[in-house]
Amino acid sequence: MLDLLADASNPWLSWKYVQNNWEELVAAGQEHIYLTVSSVVLAILVSIPLAILVRRVPVLTGPILGLSGILYTIPSLALISLLWPIFGLSPWTVIIALAVYALLVVLRNIVVGLQQVPGDVLDAANGMGLTDRQILARVSLPLALPTILAGIRIATVSTVGMVTIGALVGYGGFGTLILSGFQNNFWHAQILTATLCCVLLAVVFELLLLIVERVAAPWTRKQAA
Amino acid sequence: MSLFEWFTDPANWTGENGIPVRTWEQIQISLWAMAIALVVALPVALTLGHLRKGMFLATNIGNVGRAVPTLGVLTILASIPEIGIGNLAAILALALFAIPPVLTNTYTGLAGVDDEVRDAARGMGMGGLSILSRVEVPLAVPLIAAGIRTATVQVVATASLAALVGSGGLGRYVVDGFALQDNTLILAGAILTAALAIIAELFLSGVQRWVTPKGLREQTRAEMELQEIPAG
Numbered sequence: 001m002l003d004l005l006a007d008a009s010n011p012w013l014s015w016k017y018v019q020n021n022w023e024e025l026v027a028a029g030q031e032h033i034y035l036t037v038s039s040v041v042l043a044i045l046v047s048i049p050l051a052i053l054v055r056r057v058p059v060l061t062g063p064i065l066g067l068s069g070i071l072y073t074i075p076s077l078a079l080i081s082l083l084w085p086i087f088g089l090s091p092w093t094v095i096i097a098l099a100v101y102a103l104l105v106v107l108r109n110i111v112v113g114l115q116q117v118p119g120d121v122l123d124a125a126n127g128m129g130l131t132d133r134q135i136l137a138r139v140s141l142p143l144a145l146p147t148i149l150a151g152i153r154i155a156t157v158s159t160v161g162m163v164t165i166g167a168l169v170g171y172g173g174f175g176t177l178i179l180s181g182f183q184n185n186f187w188h189a190q191i192l193t194a195t196l197c198c199v200l201l202a203v204v205f206e207l208l209l210l211i212v213e214r215v216a217a218p219w220t221r222k223q224a225a
Numbered sequence: 226m227s228l229f230e231w232f233t234d235p236a237n238w239t240g241e242n243g244i245p246v247r248t249w250e251q252i253q254i255s256l257w258a259m260a261i262a263l264v265v266a267l268p269v270a271l272t273l274g275h276l277r278k279g280m281f282l283a284t285n286i287g288n289v290g291r292a293v294p295t296l297g298v299l300t301i302l303a304s305i306p307e308i309g310i311g312n313l314a315a316i317l318a319l320a321l322f323a324i325p326p327v328l329t330n331t332y333t334g335l336a337g338v339d340d341e342v343r344d345a346a347r348g349m350g351m352g353g354l355s356i357l358s359r360v361e362v363p364l365a366v367p368l369i370a371a372g373i374r375t376a377t378v379q380v381v382a383t384a385s386l387a388a389l390v391g392s393g394g395l396g397r398y399v400v401d402g403f404a405l406q407d408n409t410l411i412l413a414g415a416i417l418t419a420a421l422a423i424i425a426e427l428f429l430s431g432v433q434r435w436v437t438p439k440g441l442r443e444q445t446r447a448e449m450e451l452q453e454i455p456a457g
Binding site for chain 1: 291385390411423426
């Protein structure tokens with residue numbers, strides 16, 4: 001491995017590569033962040049009405065989670081390819097495909113989080129005279145918040161990795177650099193740098209969202225550790 | 226050519242680039258990757274879980290797996306001259322991504338066995354190895370099976386990406402379709418890879434239910450469902 005790292009003609013790590021291609025890396029990073037955030041935000045927006053529907057009509061829980069579970073097993077390569085005739089070479093092909101995957105994680109965590117609220121607590125809230133809507137807003141949602149936020153965090157970090165597949169249709173953030181590095185005669189420096197940037201971005205999102213979780217639900221701090 | 230014509234064209238069902246051969250390639254790549262992953266992950270997870278050590282490693286390795294892009298690992302392995310493009314790079318990359326779910330679930334399953342049950346087994350005169358094989362593993366089977374199922378479905382689905390680094394499998398149709406600007410080929414490949422992944426999921430959930438002792442079926446479902454990792 002050390003040999004490989006030191007290969008002079010085609011090094012894996014090269015500061016010169018980073019300097020010479022700085023603008024390209026920054027542009028790829030911006031696209032990567034844009035695609036990730038758009039997908040997750042879209043997933044959250046769609047999951048809220050679905051979660052409300054599941055809460056009103058609990059019979060639908062099984063079918064909705066089951067269907068999204070099946071969507072989840074569809075390879076991202078296939079989903080992007082299926083959407084491509086509809087949306088063509090546009091970022092939406094990637095955003096909608098990735099939102100489908102993020103949707104399952106977010107929706108499932110909202111549903112499970114709300115289901116996990118203890119019955120005693122709901123009884124107590126009911127006995128105190130809270131209406132159904134008040135119970136949801138003041139009791140259930142705050143108690144489910146850690147699970148919901150954890151779902152958003154997991155979905156976001158997974159999305160960062162999957163954005164790279166968008167390279168297939170030309171919108172893959174760092175993935176586009178990875179693939180073009182590979183096609184460009186195994187350009188090691190570009191492949192490894194773009195992969196590491198992608199990991200770094202995932203770590204940054206993970207930490208940022210962990211901080212959000214701690215700030216929004218400070219009472220979980222002890223449990224989480 | 227329409228999709229229907231493509232699927233009913235006998236030429237697409239025979240030869241090197243036919244559907245049966247490509248499907249079998251994808252299954253072979255997946256089986257090899259899973260074999261490697263199980264050989265690496267199971268002994269480590271069984272040992273750590275039995276000794277109740279390495280909790281941090283076992284529970285955090287999944288997070289690491291999520292953060293690393295499959296495409297990056299595939300291309301890195303394929304551009305190492307000793308490995309080269311083709312099926313080997315795909316098998317190794319997929320094996321790497323199959324290790325975390327197997328490791329985490331097996332560890333969690335073993336660590337979740339009640340201390341009193343282990344004490345009772347020890348009180349009956351059982352040694353470490355027989356406690357592991359006759360008490361801990363049977364009780365942990367639901368979670369172990371869930372981990373293997375999750376990993377396998379993920380591997381079968383992700384194996385389609387391997388075509389991007391020159392290996393076989395059903396992803397070939399998609400990648401070749403994009404290269405040739407052939408929409409029918411792209412869609413046919415997408416449908417085939419999706420179908421294979423869904424069939425694998427349905428088949429393996431059946432197997433999982435079958436190997437899980439009746440008494441343990443309901444209890445573990447909720448725990449497992451939160452642990453899944455998306456397919457590449």
